Amino acid sequence: MGAGSNIVKIMNYFNEKFGGTDFLYVYTEANNVKDPYVLRQMKKIGDYSKRFDTFGEPSSITDFLTQLNDAMENKNIIPASEQKIDNLWFFAGDNEYISTMIGDNNEDTLLQISTKEMTSSSLDFAITEMYKFIEKIPKKVRTIELSEIEEDEQLEYYQKLAEEIISSLVAKNIEIENPERLKEELVKIAETPNSEFEKDTKEFVEEILKVSSLEIEDLDIASTDLFPVFANYIKEKESQDNLLKELMENLTLSEDDAIYLLEGLEVSKKIVQDREKVRFAQSETERLIGKNLTDEEKNILWYLMDEEIYVPDDNGDIKVSFSLTGIPVISDKINTSLFRGQAKSIIAAFIAVSIMLMLQFGSLILGLFAMIPITLTIVTAFGIMGLLSIDLNIGTIMVASIAIGAGIDYTIHYISRYKNELKKRSKIEAMKITLTGTGRAIVFNSVSVAAGVFVLGFSEIQMMAVFGKLIGSVMLLSVIYTLALLPILLNSIKLKEEGKK
Known part of the structure; x- marks a missing residue:
């Protein structure tokens, strides 16, 4: 179509x-x-x-x-x-x-x-x-x-975790020149306690308050009022008891409300610590691989927070x-089977045709020479298909078989006429008569057949159109190689018919 x-x-x-x-x-x-x-x-x-x-x-x-x-x-x-x-x-x-x-x-x-x-x-x-x-x-x-492994034994499992992260990044088509270096860095980050990524910056505190927005709104507290209290708690690394006292005194909260808010803030602080750890891992990963990670690729670094590690074990x-x-696998199997079968068929055809030509012409060398135009036709046809990115399929794979069938016909006609003329004339005269006689007939035949096949190129079925163009081209290639190479090859050897004129 x-x-x-x-x-x-x-x-x-x-x-x-x-x-x-x-x-x-x-x-x-x-x-x-x-x-x-x-x-x-x-x-x-x-x-x-x-x-x-x-x-x-x-x-x-x-x-x-x-x-x-x-x-x-x-x-x-x-x-x-x-x-x-x-x-x-x-x-x-x-x-x-x-x-x-x-x-x-x-x-x-x-x-x-x-x-x-x-x-x-x-x-x-x-x-x-x-x-x-x-x-x-x-x-x-x-x-x-x-959590069930002693701290000094966790290194082995952090390595497995790092390997999983790297393999997941590679699966996303990220090129990692030095995976071992990246693995070492990821293991080092995984070993580092999350609390080590805590910061006393304004941005860090604001992010915690943003994560705790539901608890803050629930208690009808302004974030601006809570900010200085919590920022001082982070900066001075105060105890939770001191923070609880500050919340009750500065924000006039009841003890229950202060405990509720404190618990929410602590959970939010751990979440932001995790985020900072992943951000640091992201910056180190990007530095080592030499490119920025997309949002989807960054998410893989959350594996560093895993508490469960999966280890290969028989x-x-x-x-x-x-x-x-699925259909693609079935199609691939069919195509592969066809290609392998076609390759075997071509090899078998070459051997069989070569033997028949040797017997027909009574000469080993002449039989091999007769196969050269056919071989070049097939090689050229597949080369053109490669240059034009024409894929092999059920239709295009038949090109080789048709090239052998058409090429051998032209070769036999040409050599038979040449041998007959050689009995009566010199090499040059025999070659001229063969080219002007049988050669002309071969050209007319190939052009007419190619023209008929080229008509298929106008087909609305794409595979049929490509098939028609390829076969038409093969017919023309075959006659070109036959008339261009055979005279040179035949002139280079002495045939037994030369002595009979």
């Missing part, structure tokens, strides 16, 4: 706006697909797929969960805590999309990736790279609670597997 077809227009619209009409599916099986580790690996696979032009946007339950977590905690990530994941599922309720994306007993789900192109080369490359990436993901892990209680499926 041509570009003006309504169907083609709709398909192009879907490719542009929605990333394609076909989907590559990553079928995920686990003992519990709601496990944070499983969800994070699905998110990572989806991020990795975005680097390929042949794929559009990925979609899975992780999108819903990250957006929900962002709304609740201002962190656009999959939480590492099972409890937090359960809370997110609770808020999801009976969401129809979520329920249809998860199998029975929460043991399987799908990550779907829209596919823009179904051509062999780009699709095959993308799927092959996806397989390689998935293969690197640990399929069995166990959960380590940092005896781990979390098991997961990923399989690629």
